[in-house]
Structure formats: C-alpha cells, structure tokens
Amino acid sequence: MSNVLYDLPGPKARLRNRLLGGVSIIGIVALLAYIVMRFNDTGQFDSIKWQQFEYAAIQQQLVDGYLTTLRAAGTAAVLALVLGTLLAAARLSDHAYFRAPASFLVELFRAIPLLVLIFFAYYGPIQLGYKVGPFWPLVIGLTIYNGAVLAEIFRAGILAVARGQSEAAYALGMRKTQVMSLILLPQAVRAMLPAIVSQLVVLLKDTALGFIIQLPELLYVGKQIGGRLPFGLPYVPSYLVVAAIYITTCGLLSWLAFWLQKRLTRGRRRKTTVDTVPVLETGAGTGSAPNA
C-alpha cells in the first residue's frame, strides 16, 4: 500500500526489503537468545528460584496483592471521575469565580509529580497528628492527579462537539443545563470514552507507586517474594511474573480502549459531529489510540 512515506515497492525495493527483513529477524532472535542464555547462565531458570510460585501460600499472596492493586485503582478511578466531572463543570462555567480557581487547580495538580502528591497525602496528615495508613494516601494522590487530567479530557470532549449543535439548542430556547445534559454530554461521552479508558490504564499502572509507602500491592508482594535469600533472591523471576500480570491487565484495558474507539467510529461514513478526543497527555503512560 502506498503511504505517506514510501510508494509501492518495485522489484529492487522488494529484494532490499526482504534482505532487511532477514537481517533484522536474525538480529532480534540473537538478542532474545542472548538474554535467555545469560539468564540461564546466572541461574535465573534454576528450579529453586521458581519454587516459591508452586506453593498455594505464595499464590495467595500474589492474588491478595493483585486484588489490593485493583481495589486501589478502582476506588481512585471512581473518585477521579467524580472529581474530574466537578472540575470540568467548573471550568466550563460561565461564571469567572468558578472558572478561574478550577483552571488554577487543574493546572496545579497536573504539574505536581504523582509521587509528591502521595507524599503530601501520607506525611502531611501525620505531621499534623492524624492517623493514616498507606491505602488512602495512594488513592488520594491518584484521585487528585487523574481527576485533573480527566477534567481536561472531559472539557476537550465537550468542546469537540460541533458548535452547530449547541447553537441550535440555544436557538430553540434551551437553558445551559439542558443543552449540556441533553445535547452535548451524550455526544461528547462517545468521543471521550477511549481517552478515559486510556487514562484509567495509566491510573492502574501508577498504583505501583504504592510500594514506596508500603502498601501491599502487587509490586510490593513481588519484592517480598524476590527478597528471600534462602530461595536465591529470586528478584528476576518474581519481577518477570509481576510484569506479566501487569502487562496482561493493562494490555486488556488498552485493547478495550482501542476496541471502543473502533466501535464508536465504525459505520460512520459521513463526517460526524464529533471527532474522537485526541490524546491530551501521555501522563505516566497514557495509551494513545491513533487519531481517527
């Protein structure tokens, strides 16, 4: 297929491509083989390092860690969606005394690193003398950060709806709330859904920061399993297993975002009234589904 960068390949180009293909396959296989061999030489595939995983107790710990991760991510996701809605509504308001503080807050929360937000939520209350565990500071940090990003996504989604829609609605005499809830939101939600799901994938990955404040989530459990000297300090097997779990979960969610986008733009031969919301921020890792 001809595309932006190169035209249909002729015979010389085809030969060249095939040569390049062969060389690169050899290169990639060699790299992977080297990695596997080195791991084998240093004993990463020794049965003793993988022994812990056979046992129900360890499997249970992994499951518990995974569930804690999901719980933190789920709670933070719900709260972030609520916060995002509130901030977006304030930013879209006609009244400057809602708009200005909301804009300031959104910009502020997006500029602070997530780790610093978590530290604020963890060490702050303790400095003031309140009791706090590791779960809620992580959730609060995630909520604040992702709430600000979601607010931006919501705002962009609402603004992406074609102006004619809202103009027609106002012309019919609808008030602002009616316009928003009856006309704009339903159309905007369709456009925003992939971006929202992508941001939730980011949120799930960021729960891994919980290990710094000793929340027993998946990465923390992986560290514990890896830190057992009698089993040969199996950090590598442990982290590989944890990585597999994260990649599968996040991969499924990302694929869901991609599928949503495909589904929502399927069958739209005419120019739609809404384009899907472009990737606004590749935060600590947003999935960016390609622009339609």
Next chain:
Amino acid sequence: MNEFLHVLTDNWDVIGSHFLATIELFLIAGVCSLVLGTLLTAMRVSPVPALRGFGTGYVLLLRNCPLTLVFALLVFAVPKLDVNLDYFPSACVALTAYTSAFVCEALRSGINTVPVGQAEAARALGMTFTQVLGNVVLPQAFRTVVPPMISVFNAMLKNTTIAAGFSVAEAGAIQAYLSERGENQIYVLLWVTIGFLILVAPLVVTQRMLERRWGVAR
C-alpha cells in the same frame, strides 16, 4: 514563614544538588528517548514486517508496564546480563526505554494525520524521498506532533521522581533525606512542589502557546 524559608536555606545543598540531578536526568533521558523513539517510529512504518513487528511489540510491552517495574528490572535483572550500569545511568536507560514508546506513538500519529494525497502528489511531481519528507510531510506532521510531544516530556520530568526509589539522589529523594535531618515534612514537600512547578512551567506554557497557534482545523 521564617521556618519555611529556613528549610530551604539550611538545606540548600541537598535541595539544589538533587534538583540538578533531576534536570540532568531529564535532559539525558529526553535526548535519548527522542532518538530511540524516532528509531522505533522508523521501524514501525518501515516496509519490513519483522521490524514493524518488533517496534509494535516493544511499544506494546513498555506502554503497559509500570515505570516502577521497568526501573526494578533494570536495577535487578540487567546486571545478570553482564551489563554493569551505575544507578544514575540505569535510571537514564529506564526512563529512555519507557518514554521512547510514547515518543514513538506521538510521532506515528503525527505522520498518520498527513493525508496520503500530499505525498502522492509530491512524488508525482518527481520529488525524491528526502524532498517529500522535508518539504511536504514533516512540516505538516510537525504541527500535530509537537504539543503531544511536549506532554510526553512533561510526564517524563515528573516520572524522574521514581528514580528516587532506586538509589538516585534526585528530587524525589529530598523528602527522605531531609526527614533524616528532622525537618518539617510539609515544608519540605512544599519546596519540592515549588521546584517542580518552576521546572514544569516553561513546558506547559510552550505547549499551550503552540496548541493555540497551531490548532489544526480539519
């Protein structure tokens, strides 16, 4: 207020040097991830299926892996591969590997927004590959690419704090260091926040300005 200022002045050696390390980390990882990201994009859009597969696989793996885990694998798994990296270079490599996946995505979506007709017309006029790229494709792609790219680097600047958990003396480690010295935690965190706001501000301002000027109407 006095105590608040004192936290900065008394500990300037720690705060200053750690933020300097953050800036170093950001610049090195930034440049490297740009290079690696461009390479990955070239692989992903190339006519060779093997390279396309590798590029796609790399981006898929690294986009769905938490950055913390990438750091952990680099510090604990890579030494087994006979590659002995110090902690600061390890952090650079981890950030580069992770961010380059997002750079690749941003570049790729930028290239995809240029209509094929533009390139076909340019080729029909007899332009060479470099001329097509330099005069027609890249200038149009640039406008779509730059604001998301700034977002990516904004995020990377904030992600440098994760290196603190892996023995790199940068801004994220300030809180632990100064709590050993017994300083008030909230003041310390406020100063760290202010530091990051100063670092992030130029990026955000540039991004907003460019978005407004180059808002592409389709």
Next chain:
Amino acid sequence: MRITRIVAMTAAVATLSLGLAACGKEGTPTPETPAGSGAAPQAASDACTSSGTSFAPASGVAIAGSPTFEKIKSAGKVVIGVKFDQPNLGYKDASGKRCGFDIEIAQLIASKLGVDPAKIEYKEIASANRETAIKGGEVDYYVGTYSITEKRKADVSFAGPYFVAAQDLLVRKDDTSITGSSSLQGKKVCSATGSTPIQRVRDQKLTDAGNIVEFKTYSECVSQLIDKKVDAVTTDDAILKGYAAQNQSLLKVVGSPFTDPATGRPYPEKYGIGLAHDDKALRDFVNAALEKAEQDGTWQKIYDGTLGKSGSAATAPALEKY
C-alpha cells in the same frame, strides 16, 4: 464472530488460572536445592521456627494514663510494626509465618498487655517510616531493630534497650579488601534508607557521597552485593549475621565492628521498642515487663532460640529508663 473469540479467550484464561490455583502446593515452601546444581547457592531453610517460649496472655491488666493501652483494650487487638526480611530478627517466611527475636519480644509484650499473640496484627513498616507510623498511630508500638537515638527521641519514645548490637559490614566471601570501617574508601556501600548505619557512614565520610547506595530493604542491598554492584552492606551485625547464615557460601560478615575513636568501644546500636512520644505510663510498663523477662530467663530462652542461632551468644542489656 469477534465476541465469540473474546469469550473463548476469557474462558481459556479463566480455566488456566483455575488450573494453576488448583496446582498450588499446600504448606511452607522449603528450598530444595536439586543435586548437582553448582550455580545455586547453598540455602539454609526459609521456614520459620520459634524459640518455643509460650506467651500466655496476662489477665486483668490495667495501665493508668496510657492512651495507647486504652486503644488496645477497646480494639481487642494490638497493631505492631515489624520488619519482614531480617532472618532470625523479624522474618516472614514464604508461607506467611513470622518469627525472629524482635517478633517474639513483640509477642512477649503483647501477652503482658493482655492480648493473645494470635490476635496481633502485624504491619510491615520500612526503616524510613518508623517515626511517622508511630506518630500517626498506624501502629501501637514498633519492634524491629529500632535503634535508640537522641534525635529519634524527639518524635517517639523508647522502652529498652532489649538488645545491643554493633555496626558491621557484610561482604562477598571472596572479597578480602574490606576489613573494617577504615577500608571503605572508594567502595560502594549499601544500606536501608533512614537507618543509623548509613547516616554514620555519610557523616563520617567513610566513603564518597556518590558511593552511598540506599534501598528500601536490606534484601535488595544483599542482592546488589551478590550481583557485584555494591561492595559492602552495612548495618547492625545482628541483621548481617542472619543474612550470612542463610548463605554461607557467598557472604561473610567482616567481623570488625565500627568503633568510636573517642571511647575505643564499638558504637552501640541499642534496640528499643518504639512507643508514642508522650505515653510514659506504657513506657514504664513495657520496661518493667522487659526487666522481668531478663531476670527470669525468658529473654535468654527467646534469644537462644532465635538470634542465638546466627552464632553469637549474648546477655541481656541494662535498661535505660526515662
């Protein structure tokens, strides 16, 4: 068509995971080194064994004027901060059982407070967060190689000491270049963030600032030591001996404690029980309980059954009450 594919995939994944779960072996994982595996280190057992001391909860305990005790009594359980990766001190084995000298001291205090040791809730707190955990009320008290220092007394209070250790170095077995604190120049030294040993190395400039490596847990330091990314792990010798005992073919403790040049004696790392800063009533109670344990032989029995297994004898230290 696609829906059925998705359903099929999910079903496959679900059955796989169920199958794996059913394959989970019961019981405590014990490392079994297969015969003839040269690369695998000789491993000591990971399974937890206790000293055999019984901790019957006391009845009718009343401590006047202790807010922490009121909290414990009304909750019916006690929350204790502990470590999880220090063999023979505060260790959690692969099946989740906890054992070690610190753990058993914690259980002793709990039983004296009238709480059944089975009702203890353990919280794993890293070295750097101990003061915040106690101040914030996240734990009722902390027993985990918690060294008593004047600086920490500004945030928390201590009962004890119940053990005195010294700072030492853990190195690779074949490394003969490090013989003590004076031979660390140019070497990479690793320890846990927020521990007193690493502060001492930093304050006394025993090696360059760039050579100081800090991680959250000691096991990560040990891993880096084995990988030759650091040259020494420094902390209390009690902790180091536990690691060396678990892997005698790869690790050794240097055996020359850091000495205070002023007194000529090793810097003492006095382990205390971390308590809330203003809770004097509880502090006195715990000190009294420790004193009794030291006098009636319980302390010795606990020690011999846990830390004593790492190889050194010890006697109970004198308590510092304040």
